[in-house]
Every structure is written in C-alpha cells, then in structure tokens.
C-alpha cells in the first residue's frame with residue numbers, strides 16, 4: 695500500500711493584483727506593474743487587455759515602452775506571399791526590435807515565449823490574475 699498523498703490541492707490559490715481603475719486605463723494605453731521583483735507590462739488594445747512579462751529576455755528592455763504594430767508574415771496560409779498581418783498586436787521591444795505576439799507572448803522568429811497573465815475587469819477595476 696502506498697503512503698503517497700494525492701497531489702490535488704497542491705496548486706497555489708490565484709491572486710488578483712490591482713492595476714488601475716478602468717477609467718484611468720483607456721484604450722491605446724499601457725502600464726507597467728511591479729509584483730514583488732517581477733515587472734509586468736499591461737496593455738489596453740481597443741478594450742482588450744493583455745499582460746506579459748515586462749522585460750525582454752534579450753537584454754531586459756522594458757516591454758511596456760514598446761510600440762504596437764503589425765508584422766510581415768509568409769507561410770502556407772498566405773501561399774508563401776509576404777503579407778502584413780496582426781496589425782496592432784505585435785509588441786516591438788524598444789531595445790533591439792524583437793517582436794512578440796501580444797496575445798500569446800510568442801516571439802516572432804525565435805523559439806521563446808514571454809509569460810502571459812490573465813487580466814480581469816471587475817467593478818471598474820483592472821486586475822492581473824496570477
């Protein structure tokens with residue numbers, strides 16, 4: 695008979711970290727939030743909120759200062775023709791220009807992904823859920 699305990703309940707409870715009042719965080723703006731020693735970049739893109747790890751893995755540039763744009767894609771879906779896509783959803787690192795999908799945190803052209811965080815809006819307050 696095994697003496698191991700079941701692993702259920704081993705997950706930490708989720709925390710909600712307040713970011714700002716919704717009225718202070720309009721579409722087209724972004725903020726940087728520190729949670730302990732971790733910086734998180736939070737964006738309001740036309741009313742949809744996205745939160746990502748706030749430092750670029752290359753040389754730690756603050757991603758909350760990056761611009762949002764589209765990017766060129768070329769794949770089977772575009773019949774291998776170049777096409778501008780993802781307008782306003784590509785976060786460009788202010789350091790050296792690496793591009794990240796703001797929805798997934800995945801870097802374009804590199805095998806890495808920024809951690810992303812859920813964002814909730816409750817009673818007029820924006821939260822990061824960790």
Ligand code: FES
Pocket residue numbers: 750751752753754755787788789790791792
């Ligand atoms: S610090 Fe982001 S690309 Fe260099």
